[in-house]
Amino acid sequence: MKVGIYGGTFDPVHFGHIKLAEKAASQFGLGRVIFVPAGDPYFKSDKRTVSFGAFRAEMISRAIKDNPRFSLSEIELETPGFSYTSETLCRIKRDNPDYELFFIVGADAFIAIDTWHDPKTIFKEAAVIVAKRDDQIEEDLLNEKIASLREEFGADIRLLSWKGRRVSSSDIRNAVAAGEYSFDAPKAVRAFIEKAGLYLPQPSVSQIKYSLKYLLKPLRYKHSLGVAEISEKLAVRHEYQDPKKAYLAGLLHDCGKPFADALSHAAVGAGVARRHFGIDDEEVLSAIRCHTIGREGMSLLDKIVFVADLIEPGRSGFPEIESIRKAAFEDIDRALLMCMESTRNYLKSQGRSIDEESVKVYTYYRNLLSEEKD
Ligand SMILES: [Fe+2]
Ligand SMILES: [Fe+2]
Numbered sequence: 001m002k003v004g005i006y007g008g009t010f011d012p013v014h015f016g017h018i019k020l021a022e023k024a025a026s027q028f029g030l031g032r033v034i035f036v037p038a039g040d041p042y043f044k045s046d047k048r049t050v051s052f053g054a055f056r057a058e059m060i061s062r063a064i065k066d067n068p069r070f071s072l073s074e075i076e077l078e079t080p081g082f083s084y085t086s087e088t089l090c091r092i093k094r095d096n097p098d099y100e101l102f103f104i105v106g107a108d109a110f111i112a113i114d115t116w117h118d119p120k121t122i123f124k125e126a127a128v129i130v131a132k133r134d135d136q137i138e139e140d141l142l143n144e145k146i147a148s149l150r151e152e153f154g155a156d157i158r159l160l161s162w163k164g165r166r167v168s169s170s171d172i173r174n175a176v177a178a179g180e181y182s183f184d185a186p187k188a189v190r191a192f193i194e195k196a197g198l199y200l201p202q203p204s205v206s207q208i209k210y211s212l213k214y215l216l217k218p219l220r221y222k223h224s225l226g227v228a229e230i231s232e233k234l235a236v237r238h239e240y241q242d243p244k245k246a247y248l249a250g251l252l253h254d255c256g257k258p259f260a261d262a263l264s265h266a267a268v269g270a271g272v273a274r275r276h277f278g279i280d281d282e283e284v285l286s287a288i289r290c291h292t293i294g295r296e297g298m299s300l301l302d303k304i305v306f307v308a309d310l311i312e313p314g315r316s317g318f319p320e321i322e323s324i325r326k327a328a329f330e331d332i333d334r335a336l337l338m339c340m341e342s343t344r345n346y347l348k349s350q351g352r353s354i355d356e357e358s359v360k361v362y363t364y365y366r367n368l369l370s371e372e373k374d
Contacts, residue, residue: 004033005092005126006104007076007085009169011050012193013063014185016167024104024129024160025069032069033104034092035060039076039083040259051198052276053077054214054258062188086121093125101126102158107137111145120153127156133166173199202278205248211277212251215258219314224254226312227305230328234304237329249287249305252277256288263355266292294340294361303336310339318342333372337365 040053064070076083103126176199197203231250235243256269270289273279287305328335
């Protein structure tokens with residue numbers, strides 16, 4: 001079967017992509033077109049680059065659901081970071097030896113294809129369909145490039161001339177940021193963008209909740225809601241100036257969980273909260289960052305989220321939880337120390353080691369509290 005492979009960031013997918021895939025399928029007799037969203041490099045850099053892979057995949061699923069010839073592959077999302085087209089094509093071919101692959105690419109990206117990783121393999125595994133808009137690129141330049149690639153790699157290159165209205169993902173992102181939602185994308189895609197608050201500099205709490213529901217496993221999401229509620233209650237009880245902010249910090253405290261391990265998810269989460277959820281409040285970011293091992297000189301909000309993480313209503317199974325719950329509403333410092341002790345005891349009982357930083361922070365608070373008592 002002739003199968004089109006259509007890669008890109010798809011942030012977001014729009015009618016331009018859909019129409020191009022339809023046109024390629026009809027012009028070259030493709031029985032199937034597979035959309036392959038590119039991986040998720042955002043948590044490795046300081047700048048937000050692309051939206052979560054899970055969200056881009058969700059939008060593609062919504063956009064293609066009525067076309068039985070279109071499908072979605074998440075192979076580039078499964079491995080974090082950047083994926084090479086050559087490797088993606090090899091993997092698809094290996095898993096589906098009967099596929100005759102056609103790699104679909106825009107002329108603007110195609111013009112630099114010989115600078116991509118391992119172009120020889122790309123041309124060996126697939127014919128290349130170059131989608132060219134009238135105004136996009138100089139005809140002579142493109143023809144020269146095609147001729148030289150045919151000669152150097154024996155490349156099979158087909159041209160798909162492409163008319164129609166230009167749609168661009170970056171224009172859509174800019175429109176959304178300005179509050180405009182009537183852009184050229186399927187209704188279900190637009191609805192997702194609006195509900196999740198994608199591309200907004202600062203999504204609302206309900207948009208953040210909607211996003212987290214997609215991002216986190218169901219139990220983790222429920223836990224996050226529990227931590228948010230308890231954080232808010234503790235904030236009121238201990239007269240923290242902004243209980244809603246405590247709710248937000250609690251809600252987001254585990255947002256790094258899908259992208260990191262038990263120890264590093266807190267630091268990763270602060271980055272995710274800043275870049276993806278537009279959190280610029282340093283107090284909130286700090287509470288997220290130190291919710292696993294704490295730090296010396298924790299703020300009241302840091303302590304609240306740390307304690308709430310351990311005592312939220314969904315937690316059970318350790319005997320001292322009720323006494324910590326009680327202490328949390330009486331003396332937050334005592335509760336903090338009890339939480340640290342409880343975690344230490346648990347790790348010891350499992351025969352697991354306690355990391356150096358946790359030991360340091362625990363010792364700091366134990367000494368501080370015993371000094372206060374004296
Ligand atoms: Fe956590
Ligand atoms: Fe947690």
